[in-house]
Amino acid sequence: MYLGIDLGTSGVKAVLVDHDQTVVAQATAPLTVSRPRPLWSEQDPESWWQATNSAVTELRRCYPRDMAEVTGIGLSGQMHGATLLDGRDRVLRPAILWNDGRSGAECAELTRRVPELPRIAGNLAMPGFTAPKLLWVAEHEPEIFGQIAKVLLPKDYIRLRMTGRYASDMSDSAGTLWLDVAGRRWSPELLDATGLDEDEMPELFEGTEPTGLLLPEVASAWGLGDAVEVAGGAGDNAAGAAGVGVLKPGSAFLSLGTSGVLFVANAGFAPNPDRGVHAFCHCFPGLWHQMSVILSAASCLTWVTRLTGAAGESQLLAEVEAAGRSTGSLLFLPYLSGERTPHNDPHAKGVFFGLTHEHTRADLARAVLEGVAYAFADGQGVLGEAGTEITSVSVIGGGARSRLWGGILADVLGRPLTYHAGGDVGPAFGAARLGRLAVTGEDPLTVCTPPDSDFVSEPDPEASERHAAKLALYRGLYRNLQEMFRVQAST
Template structure:
């Protein structure tokens, strides 16, 4: 058996999988985010350990874990966990959606070495500017730093005692030479860091250590359980979805929205705000467009009108042409293609006859149009997926998927019911690390329940809707 642990922003998920990749069970323990100041987003790493412990305990209550051979890790990217020489946490972890270091990010991004070596814009959410902020605002804490870890890699330290990261997550720090798959001394020095403060690097499907005997005994596991390198959340999702070959892609409608394209080439194009990161497998990279509010936009609107998101979308009926109301989903700024933390959302075209259904459709269409912007950016950067697998909680809405197919003019594939997310991908990485199995054999795509093709009768209307959407971009 194999265990996947996915450290998300809202919870830790544990998933148990057998040798044939059948999901035997899963459990989730919740997490909360602390926001002590505007733009701040923090978590206490001790809470991650408590949540992981609780999630595994729930699994153990229902399953014998003695046959577990490998554990894989997935997690929220970009967070900064700072440790002293005794591996004690110095301050709460600064998370991916924290924007306090936007000025420091802009300064680093103005240094041409960052885009040239990392292949990416230095976004405010990335790790390097967080450490520059610490150096400037919390110098005494910064001076104590012996090691910096990404969130899931702090779980690894607890599991194995090892300071290790892997390529896909490291690519989101602004410290990695993404083409060479190695830390860059130039980028570290430019942000006041040193190589010895970085963890060792392994590939996602390689062993990173073994489970500490005390934890193995606590969880009812035998000795020598391998812990895989793992992956950042989106790369792990790609492993779970079998998105590991050139031309394959997925659209994920989670809290944020992701358009992901696998590639066997390193194709940086930072000026487009497309992310060019290492994949979780050797010799593979991926390009990714990211919008910061996807399901989060629908949940925000649902909260305003006092209904559940599923109620709102379920009442819409068949797909319609975009109406008078247009929605910009930039509730927390935007990454691709705008790279603008200051952007904010809006409804435009409201009239006295606008009703709840009109606004619901506008929210779904606004996210779909933002995804169309991402597709254009990916194509300009060298990726051209021919169809997209639909993932994430928002993919349960048939209306939303049809709107995305229409806005992107691409088929959208709906997998059969099952768990193909980051925790499943992490378990697959645990399988590969423990057994040496071939990724092509392990990372098969899910069976497809339905293919949603763009409605030719609505192609012109959605093109017009996209044009109206783009005309509203703030200057």
């Protein structure tokens, strides 16, 4: 048996997987995000540990015999978060999350200090990444910065609580702007630019490598044995790729989670930072990947559900399907947390454009589904500009449960999308696979195969043509509002 633990933004998911790669059980525990000031997004790392314990102990309660047979654990987690610890492993302040936009000025300063940063790190300096957050802390909270002994990514804080070891994997660490992504090692130059060195960093491992055994007290509390290996694991997107078998160059997935990701596997390091494309290490040795990232995806559906007073997301989607009509020229910009690819604009905002008296709640919801799809189309476009060829696309994440949304996405992107059985398990399942590989040493290609296909959403050529015209309006709307977003942010 193998356990996968995924530390997301809205909750922790734990899945129990047997040797036949069947998901025996899963459990979740919710998390909340604190937004104490505009552009800020934070969480208490202690809440991560409490939620992890809650999810895992629920599995123990319901499946004690299966849990006792676990030999390997894989970790997946939200990327880029800055968890700051002192010399006694005490958390110095709330963790600054991936969708926090406060460090825009620090991004410019970091690039000024290291003009070669995009070449080394494979990415532009953006507020979501970890390194600019540390410059912000140094400038605005120097008393905290002076106490830092270790900087850990969110899932690696959970690892510390599980194993007592400071460790991270290549895929997650590639999202810090401190990694030499081509060389798969910490960059002294990038660390020095933020006043840090390798002593403050965790040890690096490949995602398939063991990083340490579960502490005896944790193993006992979780009902596990005394020799459980914890794998290097992965950032949430690379773990999602492991879960749906996206290893071969050109294979891709689209993730509809809190944020949205179009992820493509690469045989080599292929940066294209000028258009906001990310180039990271994969969680498997000798592989890399590219990503386009939108900061708000399924979270937009959650938002419009709450805004309109619908009983739940499923009910609202049913209303959209029952209405069965186009939204006409109604547009939605899904930039509720700013945007990353291709705009790199923390000041961008969500916008409904073209509202009339005739529009209903279902119309607003459909516009949201379309707006997120258009943001994905922007990401697909900039990947294509870089010469990246996409051969196949799987869909994962909570939004993968909606066939309606899948049809809209296929029409907008103009390509078939494959939905897999259990696709909503996503990164947690991939993490369990990495936990297995850390124990068995098997070839990843024999373990990380695509799950069975549930259905394929095929594009409708006529609908694709209609969306192409509307996508042009969507792009023009952002261009016309871009400067206004910046003015608004400065007032």
